[in-house]
Amino acid sequence: MIRPLRDEPDIHEHVGFLLAEDEALKSYLTGITVPGRDPDSEREKVGVWFRWPQSERQIKYPFITIDAITAEPAYELFSSNHLEPTQGLYRPSVSPTLPPPPGGWAVQDYAILNYLPFRLVYQVSVFSRHNLQDRYLRSIFATDVFPQRPFWIVCGADNTWRRTELIGYANTDQSETSESGTKRIFRKVYTVSMLAEVPQTRFLDAAFYRVFRVHLDAYTRDGLDQLFEINHEGHEVPTST
Numbered sequence: 001m002i003r004p005l006r007d008e009p010d011i012h013e014h015v016g017f018l019l020a021e022d023e024a025l026k027s028y029l030t031g032i033t034v035p036g037r038d039p040d041s042e043r044e045k046v047g048v049w050f051r052w053p054q055s056e057r058q059i060k061y062p063f064i065t066i067d068a069i070t071a072e073p074a075y076e077l078f079s080s081n082h083l084e085p086t087q088g089l090y091r092p093s094v095s096p097t098l099p100p101p102p103g104g105w106a107v108q109d110y111a112i113l114n115y116l117p118f119r120l121v122y123q124v125s126v127f128s129r130h131n132l133q134d135r136y137l138r139s140i141f142a143t144d145v146f147p148q149r150p151f152w153i154v155c156g157a158d159n160t161w162r163r164t165e166l167i168g169y170a171n172t173d174q175s176e177t178s179e180s181g182t183k184r185i186f187r188k189v190y191t192v193s194m195l196a197e198v199p200q201t202r203f204l205d206a207a208f209y210r211v212f213r214v215h216l217d218a219y220t221r222d223g224l225d226q227l228f229e230i231n232h233e234g235h236e237v238p239t240s241t
Helices: 019-029 131-145 221-233
Strands: 047-050 063-073 083-085 111-113 116-128 151-155 160-171 184-198
Touching: 019 047, 019 063, 019 116, 019 151, 019 184, 116 131, 131 184
Parallel strands: 047 063
Antiparallel strands: 063 116, 083 111, 116 184, 151 160, 160 184
């Protein structure tokens, strides 16, 4: 029997670990435009796709591709296990709120183990055909899109802001074909990291449970004195009353 998943991703709604972060980065990069080649021409939209566009999609420059490279635990950010109250808590990459407690449970009795931080690394490639558009994109990426200091990207799935950092840059311009160098493809590659969180237990496993039965042993004062002496002398423990 398969045990219930901690937080199953939804591939249709793009929520859940990895899917939500992919969608957040794509949304962050969507909407960029560049000036046209002529002063009077309209601005051109920059498309955003995951990996290289499929053959059935018309490739129109400039465009951006996103590749997920790694998703590893950020061990340096781990802390000791502790229980988090549910008030104001969210479900990482899934929802800005937690589901209501099961029937008969009080909110104050509902808790979950702290979430575990993960670091996701993406490779973002920016393609263009026109030299000035390439320079324009390089400029705004350095100043606003991927600035040199840490920045934050909102994740719509759980309404949290994710710390993101630029950790690498490479210029990989190339000729369109190996036989001819008449057409160039300008390609700038950015490597960025984004923080995420995952639950370490299924939701109900970490909750406080109600006490259904309490057992107490009661002793007389003399019985407690005897118990203290007996425990030190190794004799039989007196019967409780």
